[in-house]
Amino acid sequence: xxxxxxxFITFQKEKARLDADLIQxxxxxxxxxxxxxxxxxxxxxxxxxxxxxxxxxxxxxxxDIKGSKNFQELLKSVEKIEEHVxxxxxxxxxxxxxxxxxxxxxxxxxxxxxxNETLGFLETQxxxxxxxxxxxYNPLIVTGDSSQLQQVFLNILENAxxxxxxxxxxxIKTYELDSGEICVxxxxxxxxxxxxxxxxxxxxxxxxxxxxxxxxxxxxxSHSIIRKMGGDITVHxxxxxxxxxxIMIPKRRLEI
Numbered sequence: 001x002x003x004x005x006x007x008f009i010t011f012q013k014e015k016a017r018l019d020a021d022l023i024q025x026x027x028x029x030x031x032x033x034x035x036x037x038x039x040x041x042x043x044x045x046x047x048x049x050x051x052x053x054x055x056x057x058x059x060x061x062x063x064d065i066k067g068s069k070n071f072q073e074l075l076k077s078v079e080k081i082e083e084h085v086x087x088x089x090x091x092x093x094x095x096x097x098x099x100x101x102x103x104x105x106x107x108x109x110x111x112x113x114x115x116n117e118t119l120g121f122l123e124t125q126x127x128x129x130x131x132x133x134x135x136x137y138n139p140l141i142v143t144g145d146s147s148q149l150q151q152v153f154l155n156i157l158e159n160a161x162x163x164x165x166x167x168x169x170x171x172i173k174t175y176e177l178d179s180g181e182i183c184v185x186x187x188x189x190x191x192x193x194x195x196x197x198x199x200x201x202x203x204x205x206x207x208x209x210x211x212x213x214x215x216x217x218x219x220x221x222s223h224s225i226i227r228k229m230g231g232d233i234t235v236h237x238x239x240x241x242x243x244x245x246x247i248m249i250p251k252r253r254l255e256i
Contacts, residue, residue, distance in 0.1 A: 053081040057075070087121075131170060134169060148229075156245050157186060180250070182251060185244060186245045190241075234246045
């Protein structure tokens with residue numbers, strides 16, 4: 001009798017897991033359709049902005065304003081517009097990739113360099129909050145899509161920045177596991193994530209932020225990207241307080 005009960009319990013647990021996977025797949029399918037629509041809507045205005053920024057650059061360089069004391073500021077502003085439009089276009093490209101399978105991009109990625117570039121995107125936000133960034137890097141190389149991996153780093157770091165208070169701390173560590181995978185850890189000294197919520201953080205649309213301050217998509221998309229690379233993201237408690245995200249990636253992307 002006990003054996004029958006145990007088998008029934010095991011069956012129910014497996015059924016619950018499969019049901020949860022099915023729900024997750026449905027959410028991701030809906031998210032993919034929505035992402036494709038948003039990406040198509042954004043691509044046209046982004047192209048126009050980039051075109052007009054190029055026209056402004058030409059005018060600045062051709063017209064007789066190089067002697068102006070504001071010339072360098074104007075040129076720098078145009079460069080920033082172009083830089084962030086290109087960044088936004090990469091995001092829409094990744095959204096389309098989330099909606100449909102795209103040909104994987106194979107690049108040699110210097111993990112430390114990519115992380116530092118990502119931190120550069122967040123420099124203003126970091127300075128405004130007085131956040132202390134602590135790094136402990138080991139030189140690591142992986143093969144994969146650098147744009148997608150940078151999106152993962154960006155999502156995790158933005159979450160950490162949102163979690164910590166002014167003057168708080170974020171720790172970034174990279175190292176190689178005995179299994180041959182590389183590991184990137186991002187920890188903070190924010191309020192942390194309750195155990196009851198840890199299983200939900202990678203679900204689409206799940207967020208603990210106030211209404212209007214988060215879509216609940218960042219960690220879900222990050223999880224999807226890393227799984228496609230053959231790796232995994234896990235969340236843990238940081239000691240003595242805060243959250244710790246571990247990103248584990250094979251040195252070479254697994255074929256999918």
